[in-house]
Amino acid sequence: MNSYKSMDKDNQETNQNKVLSAFMGVDIPPYGDILNCMHCGLCLSVCPTYSLTRLEKANPRGRISLIKAVAEGELAITDGFVDAMNYCLNCRACESACPAGVKYGELQEAARAQIEIFQHGTIPGRLFKKFMLETVFTSSLLLKTMGYSLWLYQKTGMQWLVRSSRVLEFLLPSLARLEGLSPEIKLPFSDQSIPEQWKPEAKPRYRVGLLTGCIMNMAFPDVNQDTAEVLIYNDFEVITPKDQVCCGSLHGHNGDLATARKLARKNIAVFEKAQVDYIIINSAGCGSFMKTYAHLLREEPEYAQRAKVFEDKVKDVSEFLLMTGFKKPDHPIPLKATYDDACHLLHGQGISQQPRDLLNAIPGLELVELEEASWCCGSAGIYNIVHYDDSMKILDRKMDHIKETQAPLVITGNPGCLVQLNYGIKRHQYKGKAIHPVTLLNLAYKGKQPEISEKQN
Ligand code: SF4
Numbered sequence: 446m447n448s449y450k451s452m453d454k455d456n457q458e459t460n461q462n463k464v465l466s467a468f469m470g471v472d473i474p475p476y477g478d479i480l481n482c483m484h485c486g487l488c489l490s491v492c493p494t495y496s497l498t499r500l501e502k503a504n505p506r507g508r509i510s511l512i513k514a515v516a517e518g519e520l521a522i523t524d525g526f527v528d529a530m531n532y533c534l535n536c537r538a539c540e541s542a543c544p545a546g547v548k549y550g551e552l553q554e555a556a557r558a559q560i561e562i563f564q565h566g567t568i569p570g571r572l573f574k575k576f577m578l579e580t581v582f583t584s585s586l587l588l589k590t591m592g593y594s595l596w597l598y599q600k601t602g603m604q605w606l607v608r609s610s611r612v613l614e615f616l617l618p619s620l621a622r623l624e625g626l627s628p629e630i631k632l633p634f635s636d637q638s639i640p641e642q643w644k645p646e647a648k649p650r651y652r653v654g655l656l657t658g659c660i661m662n663m664a665f666p667d668v669n670q671d672t673a674e675v676l677i678y679n680d681f682e683v684i685t686p687k688d689q690v691c692c693g694s695l696h697g698h699n700g701d702l703a704t705a706r707k708l709a710r711k712n713i714a715v716f717e718k719a720q721v722d723y724i725i726i727n728s729a730g731c732g733s734f735m736k737t738y739a740h741l742l743r744e745e746p747e748y749a750q751r752a753k754v755f756e757d758k759v760k761d762v763s764e765f766l767l768m769t770g771f772k773k774p775d776h777p778i779p780l781k782a783t784y785d786d787a788c789h790l791l792h793g794q795g796i797s798q799q800p801r802d803l804l805n806a807i808p809g810l811e812l813v814e815l816e817e818a819s820w821c822c823g824s825a826g827i828y829n830i831v832h833y834d835d836s837m838k839i840l841d842r843k844m845d846h847i848k849e850t851q852a853p854l855v856i857t858g859n860p861g862c863l864v865q866l867n868y869g870i871k872r873h874q875y876k877g878k879a880i881h882p883v884t885l886l887n888l889a890y891k892g893k894q895p896e897i898s899e900k901q902n
């Protein structure tokens with residue numbers, strides 16, 4: 446067992462009469478990072494949960510103080526502590542605002558891993574979460590079985606029946622919210638439609654690996670296809686390994702770092718075997734997490750160095766195209782568009798200009814800046830399911846700004862944000878559509894226009 450008392454001698458001496466820290470195991474919030482917080486409060490104005498509540502325990506400074514209190518044995522891992530941690534969106538806007546460089550995202554991930562050790566929550570809830578994270582999201586077969594089942598539910602009229610009868614809303618409101626937010630499943634899945642090896646006609650500039658992801662593979666196979674086509678059009682050889690697995694971000698953000706490590710090891714081996722120069726990601730959440738594989742596997746001699754090599758190859762598709770140079774599209778898309786920064790692209794990877802430059806290269810596209818584009822949309826993994834009401838307040842704030850732009854195209858580079866923004870568009874009966882930047886670029890390459898219908902998924 447590890448503890449802060451064994452790590453920090455001064456702390457041992459000054460806290461002799463206090464109980465030992467409740468934190469244990471490998472994934473302990475780093476004490477040095479906790480101490481880096483100087484309580485200046487400069488992060489408060491960018492924190493969405495603080496803006497909703499005005500409570501100290503719902504802002505970054507307050508959450509870090511709570512983590513510190515547990516670390517120093519002043520506080521146990523109580524239900525209150527769990528609530529304060531789980532109420533965080535993990536949007537990491539506070540990290541961008543922090544002058545001291547506090548790595549809030551890592552603190553939050555480790556705190557959630559500790560919560561898992563102490564097993565808070567109901568037994569059915571914990572078992573369901575364990576089954577989903579450890580069994581379903583680690584198995585390509587089970588993930589696809591879930592995808593096909595959802596597809597059948599959506600296409601056979603059952604979804605229409607459930608929604609129009611509103612039976613779920615009366616019987617199981619939380620399931621009704623999950624159902625309402627579920628993305629449309631599209632066949633074929635992208636790992637079935639994109640060839641494992643795809644060569645451009647010209648001599649390849651680089652050989653790149655493509656992560657098809659878990660949710661992206663089933664709900665956004667078209668975005669994966671667009672990504673592969675854009676890469677081919679720009680003379681890159683695209684390798685899409687069939688044996689790749691989920692990146693582990695869902696696990697990492699929900700306190701299951703052990704399974705996240707297992708998935709990271711597998712992906713490292715798979716993409717090493719593929720011998721690619723870069724690994725291209727079109728999902729901000731996945732890219733952000735895969736850029737931390739070296740930190741995740743830092744204690745494993747066999748993987749630490751390999752994870753660093755892997756991590757250095759990971760590029761968001763917009764980052765990669767701007768870095769290597771891309772062909773400017775000839776065909777115009779004469780529409781107004783606005784760009785919403787996905788938190789894990791902006792705050793997690795520091796990428797904001799590249800997607801805008803990509804969009805500005807499309808002839809005729811009028812890109813207007815969105816007020817509070819750096820503010821979370823309220824999606825945040827499963828936050829919109831477990832904290833539905835607050836997520837909707839955050840989404841409504843986003844939609845108000847989107848409506849001000851009057852842009853029919855709302856562009857963002859993360860699957861969760863695409864689902865959430867399209868949900869907001871429907872909720873506000875806004876005539877528009879949320880779309881991935883690479884999709885728009887591919888349409889411009891092909892001389893096609895985006896379809897914008899009244900009805901959104
Ligand atoms: S801005 Fe940084 S140092 Fe200041 S309170 Fe927030 S986390 Fe702490």
Ligand code: SF4
Binds near residue numbers: 505508535536537549
């Ligand atoms: S990650 Fe987002 S919600 Fe959480 S404390 Fe930081 S700014 Fe607030």
